[in-house]
Amino acid sequence: MTLGQVAGLIAAIAFLILVFFIGYFLVRLSTTLKETNRSISVLTNDADALSKEVEVILSNANELLEDVNKKVETVDPAFQAIADLGTSVSDLNNATRKVTDRFSGGVKKTAGAGIVASLGKSALSGVWQHHKNRKQNNN
Numbered sequence: 001m002t003l004g005q006v007a008g009l010i011a012a013i014a015f016l017i018l019v020f021f022i023g024y025f026l027v028r029l030s031t032t033l034k035e036t037n038r039s040i041s042v043l044t045n046d047a048d049a050l051s052k053e054v055e056v057i058l059s060n061a062n063e064l065l066e067d068v069n070k071k072v073e074t075v076d077p078a079f080q081a082i083a084d085l086g087t088s089v090s091d092l093n094n095a096t097r098k099v100t101d102r103f104s105g106g107v108k109k110t111a112g113a114g115i116v117a118s119l120g121k122s123a124l125s126g127v128w129q130h131h132k133n134r135k136q137n138n139n
Contacts, residue, residue, distance in 0.1 A: 001009075
């Protein structure tokens, strides 16, 4: 065997080993791709099932939302009436406060007049009693 033949034999063995590893790699790659295709198929089926369930859930949510909107429309006038009542009560409180303030001011003035009237009545009563006593003493 010559040196060229040995080199050719080494190259042939190296090429054979390379082909063997490439073949092994391709078989593993093929297996991985088959499993990937199966996984994608399962995911597609699951996604379709989820899509149908989500569609049902969204449909139910839309129905519930429409029902809530109808009920809110029904109750809305009651809330408006309550708001109007609150405004009316607030206005009534303000008016009552104004009348009370006016009355309090009038009472203070009247209280002063009442004291003067009471003193005047006492004085007049005393004068009248004195006049009666004098009249009786004269008789």
